[in-house]
Every structure is written in structure tokens, then in C-alpha cells.
Amino acid sequence: MRINGERLLKDLTELGQIGYRENHGVTRLALTDDDLRARAWLKERMEDAGLTVRLDPCANQIGSLPGQDSDQPVLIIGSHLDTVPEGGPYDGALGVLGGLECARTLQEEGVTLPWDLEIINFTDEEGHRYAGTLGSRAMMGLLAPAEIWKSRREDVEPIGNRLSALGLDPDRIETAQRSPDAIRGYLELHIEQGRVLETRPADVGVVTGIVGIYRYVVEVLGRANHAGTTPMAQRADALVAAAPAFHLLPEWARARSENMVATIGQIEVAPGGINIIPGLCRFSVELRSLCSRDMEGVRDRLTDWLDENVPARFETVFEKDGVTLDSNLREILHQSAVDYGLLAHSMPSGAGHDAQSFAPYVSTGMLFVPSQEGISHSPQEYSEPRWLINGVQTLLGTVLRLAAE
Numbered sequence: 001m002r003i004n005g006e007r008l009l010k011d012l013t014e015l016g017q018i019g020y021r022e023n024h025g026v027t028r029l030a031l032t033d034d035d036l037r038a039r040a041w042l043k044e045r046m047e048d049a050g051l052t053v054r055l056d057p058c059a060n061q062i063g064s065l066p067g068q069d070s071d072q073p074v075l076i077i078g079s080h081l082d083t084v085p086e087g088g089p090y091d092g093a094l095g096v097l098g099g100l101e102c103a104r105t106l107q108e109e110g111v112t113l114p115w116d117l118e119i120i121n122f123t124d125e126e127g128h129r130y131a132g133t134l135g136s137r138a139m140m141g142l143l144a145p146a147e148i149w150k151s152r153r154e155d156v157e158p159i160g161n162r163l164s165a166l167g168l169d170p171d172r173i174e175t176a177q178r179s180p181d182a183i184r185g186y187l188e189l190h191i192e193q194g195r196v197l198e199t200r201p202a203d204v205g206v207v208t209g210i211v212g213i214y215r216y217v218v219e220v221l222g223r224a225n226h227a228g229t230t231p232m233a234q235r236a237d238a239l240v241a242a243a244p245a246f247h248l249l250p251e252w253a254r255a256r257s258e259n260m261v262a263t264i265g266q267i268e269v270a271p272g273g274i275n276i277i278p279g280l281c282r283f284s285v286e287l288r289s290l291c292s293r294d295m296e297g298v299r300d301r302l303t304d305w306l307d308e309n310v311p312a313r314f315e316t317v318f319e320k321d322g323v324t325l326d327s328n329l330r331e332i333l334h335q336s337a338v339d340y341g342l343l344a345h346s347m348p349s350g351a352g353h354d355a356q357s358f359a360p361y362v363s364t365g366m367l368f369v370p371s372q373e374g375i376s377h378s379p380q381e382y383s384e385p386r387w388l389i390n391g392v393q394t395l396l397g398t399v400l401r402l403a404a405e
């Protein structure tokens with residue numbers, strides 16, 4: 001059974017016009033007017049395809065295709081239509097429209113699945129204005145109700161107000177939670193946003209897990225003083241004391257495992273004058289890996305090094321462990337790729353996705369298609385049409401294999 005590739009590409013192009021500005025890519029921040037226009041567009045497409053569309057209490061947009069027995073746990077295909085500022089046309093959109101294309105193909109071919117299929121556009125995956133993966137976390141009961149009254153920016157009203165404006169009751173946000181027992185599986189198709197697939201002979205990537213993230217802030221302490229009158233021997237320069245950590249950290253990560261990354265993305269000195277010796281050097285540390293032990297290992301090397309070498313404060317921002325995806329679904333995704341003559345490559349995801357919310361509770365499978373030069377969250381984000389079609393085709397094959405189980 002083949003999807004209609006042309007129809008898929010036409011949908012992606014049409015949706016890509018919503019929130020598009022010349023040279024600035026696509027901007028559809030969660031629950032802004034542009035996002036609402038995209039949702040209205042999707043609702044129409046879903047209804048045309050015969051899906052029943054509803055909003056849950058967290059504004060997740062759900063299109064249902066009834067199967068033979070609606071009492072059976074449902075299969076969900078989900079992703080998101082919101083974007084970062086000046087993003088690309090495929091991040092998130094491919095997963096939602098790919099799901100829609102699968103539902104349409106099934107309808108056209110006269111196939112009724114044994115159970116209901118839901119295509120979901122999750123609210124605020126990107127987290128530019130709010131907390132990120134908000135809708136999927138609400139569905140898995142991972143959202144603290146207080147979160148919807150916070151926003152990341154002062155000029156942005158809390159998402160609770162936006163939910164009210166949509167006619168939803170923010171005080172009932174907890175009722176967005178669904179029982180994992182009522183969900184037979186969760187599938188997400190996404191662009192890779194990295195260069196692993198492009199540099200291999202691979203058509204699709206079968207995701208093994210979504211990496212964990214550990215974040216810290218380190219403050220190395222020195223003594224601020226006059227840059228002209230303080231001789232070199234009498235200085236306690238916080239930046240100079242901190243500097244070895246900037247190359248040691250990546251070395252420790254490389255030595256630990258080729259599957260982990262370590263990044264110092266922010267450095268700041270205080271007081272911060274051109275003629276003042278830094279009295280304080282503050283820097284961020286981010287570690288990502290599927291393996292918590294690897295992240296703990298590098299974290300411990302850093303804290304040991306700090307203890308032995310410099311006066312410093314070390315603060316944990318958060319330590320969020322990675323999740324491994326369902327091995328049975330991984331196998332089925334692989335087989336489905338083979339069914340269509342495609343090469344599949346197993347790989348972890350270095351970025352977070354809605355799938356992460358589901359994976360601890362529900363059988364979860366995730367599929368990547370290549371991103372040209374690994375570029376994403378950018379107007380330059382691009383995937384070739386055949387890559388996109390291959391991904392959706394593999395997704396449809398996976399649904400059919402699950403239906404035949």
C-alpha cells in the first residue's frame with residue numbers, strides 16, 4: 001500500500017505558508033494567531049479525510065479515525081505544528097501531516113484498522129513561550145498544573161489565559177491526562193535535525209532512545225581588581241582559573257563515550273569591565289547521553305577537578321535521564337523500511353520530542369528522515385521530497401504491521 005506522495009508534499013507546502021515570512025522562515029509560536037491559523041487549516045484537512053476532530057483540555061488537537069473496535073486501546077501518531085521563531089517547514093509538521101496522510105491512504109484503500117487511530121497535534125512542543133512538550137506531558141500526567149500560569153517571557157501571557165480564550169477550562173488541565181492502558185502505542189515521525197543519516201547510506205533512522213540532559217551552572221571565584229595596577233603574580237583571575245575546564249570537559253566526554261556530548265554554551269565574567277580583573281566566572285555545562293552513568297561520570301570528574309583546583313560553586317539546574325524506546329516497535333519500524341526497499345539505521349535522538357513524554361508509559365516508536373546538512377530551527381531547514389515520502393511510507397507500513405499482529 002502506497003501513500004500519495006504528491007498530496008503529502010502539497011500539504012507540507014501549504015502549511016509551510018502559514019506564519020512564513022520572506023527570508024525569515026516559518027514562525028508559529030504556540031497558541032499565537034499563526035498557530036491558530038495552522039490549527040484551523042489542519043482541522044479542515046482532518047475533517048476532509050473523515051477524521052473526527054476534538055481539542056482536549058490542554059488544546060491538543062486530536063483527529064480520530066474509528067477502527068473495528070473502539071473499546072480497544074488506540075494507536076497514536078503525533079507531533080507538533082508549533083515552531084521556534086524563524087524555524088523551518090518540517091520540524092513537527094512532517095509528523096502530524098505524515099499521520100494524516102497515513103489515515104487518508106487507509107481510508108482510500110478501504111482498510112479499517114482493528115482499533116482507533118488518532119493523529120495528534122500537541123500543544124507547545126517547542127517551549128519558546130511556555131514550558132515545552134506541554135501537551136504531551138499533560139496527556140501523560142507529567143505537567144504540574146502551576147506550569148500553565150508561568151511563561152518564559154514577561155511580555156507573554158500565561159498559557160492558562162490562552163486556553164481560556166479557546167473556551168477551555170485551565171483549572172481542569174489535569175483532565176487532559178489519559179491512562180497508558182488506553183493507548184496501544186505511540187509513533188512519531190520527525191526530521192533528524194542532525195547529520196547522522198546524511199553521512200551514511202540510510203533512508204530512515206530508527207530511534208533507539210531519546211537522550212537525557214544534565215545541566216549545571218559553575219561559578220569560579222576570584223578577586224576583582226584594577227587591571228593596570230595589579231601585578232600578574234598578585235592576581236586571582238576567575239576566568240584564567242576556570243579556563244582549563246573549557247577544554248577538559250569536552251575531552252572527558254570524548255574519553256567517556258562516543259555517544260555523549262558536552263557543551264559549555266554560556267560564559268560570563270563579573271564585574272565585566274575591560275580594565276577589571278574578573279572576580280567571578282560563571283559558565284553553563286550541558287551533558288547529553290542515553291546513558292545516565294556516562295553523564296554522572298563526567299559530572300563527577302568536573303566536580304572533582306573544581307574541588308582540587310579552584311574555589312567554585314557548583315549548582316545543578318536539572319538532571320533528566322534519557323529514555324529507551326520500545327524494542328518491539330523498533331524492530332517493526334525496521335521491517336517496515338525493508339518492506340519498501342529502504343535502508344534503516346538505528347540511532348539515538350539528541351533532541352527532545354513529544355515521544356519522550358510517552359516512552360516511560362506507552363510502547364513508543366520514533367522514526368527520523370534526513371535533514372540536509374543537519375540544519376533545523378532555521379529557515380534553511382530542508383529535507384528532499386523523497387526523504388519525506390520514504391518516512392511517511394515507513395510509518396504507514398508500521399501501522400499496517402501493527403494491525404496485522
Ligand SMILES: [Zn+2]
Nearest residue numbers: 091092125190
Ligand atoms: Zn520538533
